[in-house]
Amino acid sequence: MYVKKSILFSSLVLAAFLVGCNDSAAPAQNGTDSTGNEGDTSSETSTDSLESNIVTIGTGGASGPYNILGTTLADIYTSDFGVNSRTQTTGASVENINLMEQGKIEMSFVMSDALSQALAGEVSFKEPIQNVSQVATLYPNVVQIIAKKDSGINTIEDLVGKRVAVGDQNSGVEVNARTLLAGHGISYDDIQVDYLGYAEAADGLNAGTIDAAFLTSGLPNASVLELSETLGITLVSIDPANIDDIAKEHPYFVSYEVPAGTYGNEEPIQTAAVPNALVVRSDMSENDVYLLTKKFFESLDKLVNSHQAANEIPALDAQEGFIAPVHPGAQRYFDEQQ
Incomplete structure (x- = not known):
């Protein structure tokens, strides 16, 4: 979730400036503070490192493409971002979406039918799921x-x-x-x-x-x-x-x-x-999801080497067929490709 700078904070900064406080010359820092609260994570404050230290990816059965591709992706995130990224073997789509809603995983592979039903609160979902955003349309299941x-x-x-x-x-x-x-x-x-x-x-x-x-x-x-x-x-x-x-x-x-x-x-x-769809928690920061999305598309060749289903992951038209709202971080990446 992104929060705007409060009016009170702005007023204090202005007051400090007017009385000539030296500290007022320093711009307010955005991002995550020492208490873990998120600030404005706009593109102006982009960094090449993740705020999150853990990126858990929900997959599916041990022998399925979800697990194989997810393991490769987790290895890439761990190597390139220096974070603890791993897969969680699950019952796949419905369980993955519920785990995301509960804040227990950061990213997951899901099928578009289950995602559609989750957003509508139908079939296996008693009420609409809120904490899920899409970053890519994947290969067909x-x-x-x-x-x-x-x-x-x-x-x-x-x-x-x-x-x-x-x-x-x-x-x-x-x-x-x-x-x-x-x-x-x-x-x-x-x-x-x-x-x-x-x-x-x-x-x-x-x-x-x-x-x-x-x-x-x-x-x-x-x-x-x-x-x-x-x-x-x-x-x-x-x-x-x-x-x-x-x-x-x-x-x-x-x-x-x-x-x-x-x-x-x-x-x-x-x-x-x-x-299939690749989804993340909606409450993840824009910069983290931007970096995760960018790295995902830059690593398609490695994903193809791990499982040939990745050959059918669309690159330039990855937003076509989106079921869930696009995460702002993924949107920033897509905008850069225009």
Whole structure:
């Protein structure tokens, strides 16, 4: 939060000047004072160091792109800013947003559908979330519905009556799984639901304790890739026309084609995708978020080296598709790119 200089303070400075006090020649210092209170953090007082000593990044499952990219980003922040930056493995989007609202983490990867619902106070959120601002639109999170090869499960409609892992409860994966199923007239009463993350879902498919799993992430997902090489899998398709209908109410959904060969699939597979978002706490200082945003975009090549999903992170048009309000620090960075 940014606070204006108080009228009282201004008056005291003026009075001191009028009586010829030598100290009045020194300009008032902005930023964070010794008590930790934030002052005016405008671009005139920009520094190359962070006010915060800790930058915790909320991610998701251990094998997912959120965690892989978040770990790389945390290492970069630690190395370049000399701060304690680390990732926190979570149930992903919904938990990350709640942790930010509680002031427990500074930055997180979230899915746009969960972010939209958080701002509106819907579904998994009892009231609108306030303390979240966006700094970038990221790569699309691809809905990858996986079943064993020759299981007879080829389309989302085939999931009726099956044992299905829908992601960790209240994760972004689970939120969009529930929405997509509902868009096809399928409720949780029509399937046997298991709340499993990436690695647990992969283990369940391998052990035969579940029939199919939603593993929504960037491409490729490490767990799905391993299954495709060891078990043999089918990518379950979703009709693009159905996605278009669902998008009328949930505009963050788009049709997406998983390229042939991604997981040994001979043909492209039609499915849905939801863009990811990189968000920060709204109460972080403008200068800190400016520096974090700038470093993020300057480090895209390192992020791509850690996970190829980062190839699809837009650079110049990173503000397109924003769901949450842009943080002033990120806005300053975008303005510099004009």
